[in-house]
Structures are given as structure tokens and as C-alpha cells.
Amino acid sequence: MTTKKLDPLSVEKPTHGGEEAEKPEEEKRAAGGGEWSQESQVPVKMLRGHSDTVTAARLCFDNSRVLSCSSDRSAILWDVESCRPLKVFDGLHGRTISECTLIPNSNRMVTVSWDKKMVVTDLETGQTLWKCKLGGLLTSCSSSSDGRLLVCTAEPKSSVYIIDSEDGKTLHHISDHHRSTITRCRFDPQSQRVATVSADRGIKLWDMKTRGTTVSINSNHNNVVSDCCFTNNGHFLCTASWDKSLKLWDLQAGGFRSHGGTLLQSGHEGSVSSCSFSVDARLLVSGSYDRTVALWDMSTLCQTLILKGHSDWVTDVSVSADRKLVASASKDKTVRLWNLENMEEIPEVLEKIAAEGTGVQILKCAQCGKPFPVSRLQTSDLLTQCVFCRLKSPSRYRPQPPPLL
Template structure:
């Protein structure tokens, strides 16, 4: 059983003790006691889990860990489909599926970036980098990969097919780069760091086009784009999240919009829903938080992890949230009916303005559109938009 480690920056010990989880094999069906949100616990790693991401049209979850392994999970059964071990000799800091392929990339403190075929388990290529690798991301067009290395504060952009380094940015930040992310259009790379700055590197211009002093009071730990690339959210150890409008003039001097509510511990991770109306975040306070983006307010807190939450992601249909934790587990939260929870209904009724109600031209049902989408012409609800088939649907591995 993992130890109950406190927020490293906290000065007071939390009074509320977490209940011990019952061992129920690979996955256990439980409830988030405060909200009655159904949750399943995925147990397979033997050490802290660093990443948990939905993939293969939300039918799978990809996770990686301090135990030097990665696991591909089946969402329906919560069973591990394949365990990838022996590839790295030290902590795997992050992993990502390369879009529209059966390939994933993992980066590690052993200085290696590795591409693996998730169906066969075959290692496709290995590339040694300059330092301990802290983060990685794939471009949406599947052509490029980006990774960050410490202590050199280097950002490397590589060819996804071969691993060949195409571009190397030395001393991109003044201290550790905590996260690097391609924008949805595969044109820019966002990086955040312990130096509290946000930088956007333009691939076409081959230069940093934006360098923002974030106004965060501590390390910036994570960042994520909305699907249209207009907004960027940053998470920080100062217990806050901020929203940045990348298309609005003068936003750097005004600073980002701080999300209201907040965590009780350092915020470690953040991720937008496909329609940008919902943000999920994880924190060292062991909680997962859901945020309503039209009002920029927190609507729900999910508790159950016994240690830091290290990563979060949300399914495309907004029904499931995945969270990784230092307690060695991945939790799968079913938030499909969260709108019926009294706490959420109460907060919805006091949101204020910022939401437009439109009628879906496909199914005829009303659906909300937030101010984050006012620049887009939306005629269908998120469910009908997700029904549109993608150009390529890779086949995930079958159950072993």
C-alpha cells in the first residue's frame, strides 16, 4: 500500500484521513463518497503512475510509471491488455499515443525516447537525448514529436517515424521544463517551466513568437490547449490554474484569467474536454477537480486517491475522467450524470452569463456553447460531432 505523502509545499497536515482501499484484483468498483460518482480503480503498476491518457477513441487508457513500465488498459473491462516493460531502465516520465497510428512514444529519466508498436509490443526505434527527459508530445498530424530534457533545459523536435532529431533548442528556459505540448494545428510548441514562463515556439517561423511571464507565484507544472488552439490553460504549484487567450491583443500585459475555487495543494496537471466547456485538473491535495469554463468556476471535487494526483485526462464524450496518482493506481471516474448532483446543480444556477443555448441540427436537442467557442460556427452538439467518422481508425490490441 502506498504511503500517504503530503503536499511538499504544505505547512499544515491534512486532518481528514483517506479510507483504505479494498484489494479487488486488477480493478475495483467503488464510489466517490462525497459526490456518489462511480469510480473504478486500475491496479497494475508497482510504483507511482506518471501518466494516464485516453486513446483509441476512448476505448483504451495508456499509463506509465516510476516502475519503468507502461500499460495499455481496456476501458470497458479495466483489464490490462499489454504491459510494456524492459524498454526503459529508469522512471518513465510521460507517454503518448501518436495520433492515427498504433505507435506510442515514451520518455524516461534514462535519457531515452522510445517508439513502440502497441499492438505487437515491438520497439520501433530508440533515440538517446541530452538529459533526463521530463515530457513529450506528438503533433496531431502524427509527423513530429517534441521532448524536453533536464538539466540542460533543451527542447528537441524529432521525426515521429524515425526518431531523428530535426531541431534542438538549447537553454529554452532558465530552469527545468515541466511540460511541452504541440498545439492542435501542429504549428506551435508550448513549453512551461519552473522559471514561471510560458513560451510558444513557431515551427514555420523557427523562433519563439511568444514569451509570457505567467504571473504564477511558483513553478508552472502543466499546460493544455483547447481544440481550436485559441486558449491555453496553465497549472501551477501556487495552487492555481490560469486561462490565456492567445488570440487577444494585450493579454500578456493583463495576465491570464485565474480560475475561481482552487485546490488545497500544488496543481500538477490539467486537460480540456473536446468541446472546451470542461476542464479537469489534478493536484497534490489528492483530488481531481472539474471546472466549468464559461464561468471559470470549479463545479466538482473527486476524492479517493491516497497520494498526489500526477495526471488527468477526459474522454472525448465527456463521460469519463482518468487520473494517475503517486499511490500507484489509475482511477476511472464516470461523470456522465454529474449534472444531476445537487452540488453541481447549485453552482450551475449561480454561474452568471457566458453560455449560449443552441439547437443541434442533427438530433434537435439543445446544447450549450461557451464563450471559448464564439469564434466557431457550431451547429451540432458534441455527441453528434463525435459521430462523424475520422479518416483512419487504428485497431487497438485485443484482450490477451
């Protein structure tokens, strides 16, 4: 858990002198490193405590905590300032914990596992409030924004369960929702629909009121769709795929029905495992099996920075509400915290935003009135709308060809 002085723009492995692999697990969990590494262009902290792949890491409690879970069958609540574990939750599950999440406006944690169990735990007391066993290996979970409902997915039979968060009672069970394993499920911010993505490369939206699938999308991804995330207003959905790409879907305008999704190009060199929007939707963060974390400016749909330092697959990412912190989980058994507060001062970011020294200027969207940045190379009389308003206009849309395999 000590802070590693690694350059996030370098993939060099740490020297053996800096490794803690030989220390007992209890000693690693007791150690702490609360200082940001100042040798990095992006200050970084490393949280060590898990003994196997970290499957999820979520910033929470006003960005003062990180909740992580692992294939080692434990979950840990970390203090961001000190990098120390506040609580270690062992014995909740008998197999890999595939995902964890917090129930909003509460101190309750949800974990789902390959042992077929969903468990709700009180983070303050460590007490198990309830647990339920469902019909398969649980692959993902999500909470509604009001905290009343939970959703989880199970394999085999590509099942979706809608569950009462108070007592664990199953309210709805949808079987054979996809043709193959469901990799991720997410409530939309309005708690009206559940998005699921799958190894069958499809995207589905299941409506809570009609109790049926209202949207079914052939994503045109060329491989497994591994993750999805909503913008805070629910208008856009981003999907991540093992085909090394991410796509943005305008769910409000419905243009995806005829045009498909908007491809975010030149991102990762490996399969994309995860994606997460900031609350204001200005920043998208993605993680990949190429061991990197990518940052995307959603006003221009441009990648601004690649964070390197993990020594194995990045399995999950999370971004703070103020866009100053990113948490990343990895198969290398660690969680990393990246401090983005001064990201705009990094030369690599300036070069990308400035488009080879031409600079950047702020325009006001003619439709929604919000400011948006563009390279001066892009400015013209035709560029009067931000990307989100342009996506709502089919006549201006130009679909991208699928990436070459």
C-alpha cells in the same frame, strides 16, 4: 485493479480489508474489476497494476483504452470496460518513465524517461520500432496532431528536441530554452507551435516555421508552472501551477500581453500538477497534490465538482472526447476512472451551478452565436457574450490580483 467502493466526495482511506498491497504484482495485474462502484455519487473504477507512482494516464482509442506509465519503469494499456491490462510493457526504460503519449492515427506509443531515452513502441505487437538517446533526463513529450513530429524536453540545459516520428531523427534542438527545468511541452492542435512551461514560471511558444520563439510570457504564477494544455482550436492555453492556481490565456486576441491571464479561483488547496481540456473546450479537468481532481465549467469559469478518493498526489488527468470519462493518475500507484455521465444530477453540482438556488439559464452569445449557461444572479443587459468572446474584448477585462501566499 479491482473496483473500489469509495466515495469520491470523501478523502477517507480504505480499510485494510479492501487493500491489495499484499498481493504479488502479477496477481494484481491479472485481477480485474469492470463494474462501476454504485456507492459513489460519481461512479469510479480503480486500475491497479503499477508498483510505483503513476506519472501519466491517457484515455485513447475512442475512450475504450487507457494508456499509463509509471516510475516503476513500465507502461500499461488498459481496457476501460473490464479494467484489465491488455498489454504490459516492461523493459523499455531503465529509470522512471516521465510521460507517455500516443501518435495520432497509429498504434504507436511514445515514452520518455529519466534514462535519457525516447522509445516508440508498437502497441499491438509490443515491438520497439526505434529508440534514441538524448542529452539529458527527459521530462515531457507530445505528438503533433498529424503524427509526423514529436517533441520532448530534457534537463539539464532546458533543451527542446523536435523529432521525426518515423525514424527518431532529431530535426531541431533548442538549448537553454528556459532558465530552469521545462516541466511540460505541448504541440498546438495545428502543429504549428510548441508550448513549453517551466520552473522559471515562464511560458514560451516556439514556431515551427520561423524556428524561433514567437511568444514569451511571464505567467505571474507565484511558483513552478507544472502543466499546460490547448483548446482544440488552439486559441486558448491553460496553465497549472504549484501556486495552487490555474490560468487561462487567450492566444488569439493577444490580450495577455497587457492584461495577463484569467485566473481560475477557488480551485485546489495544494499545488496543481496537471490540466486537460475536453475536445469541445466546455470542460477543464485539473489534478492536484491535495489528492483531488477538479472539474471546471469553461462557459462560466466556475468549478463544478471536486473528486476525492486518491490517497496521494494526483499527477495527471485526461478527459474523454464526450466528457463522460475522466482518468486520473496518482502517486498512490493507481489510475482511477470517473464516470461523469450523470454529473449534472449531483446535488453539489446543482448547488454550484444554481448559485444558491437561483437556477441557471442559457443565453446566446451576441458575438459568436453559441449558447452559454449563466446563473440568474449574473444575467443583465451587459452580459451578452460568452466567456471566450468577453476575453477577446480588452475593454471588458478586469485582471485578477495574484493569490495570497
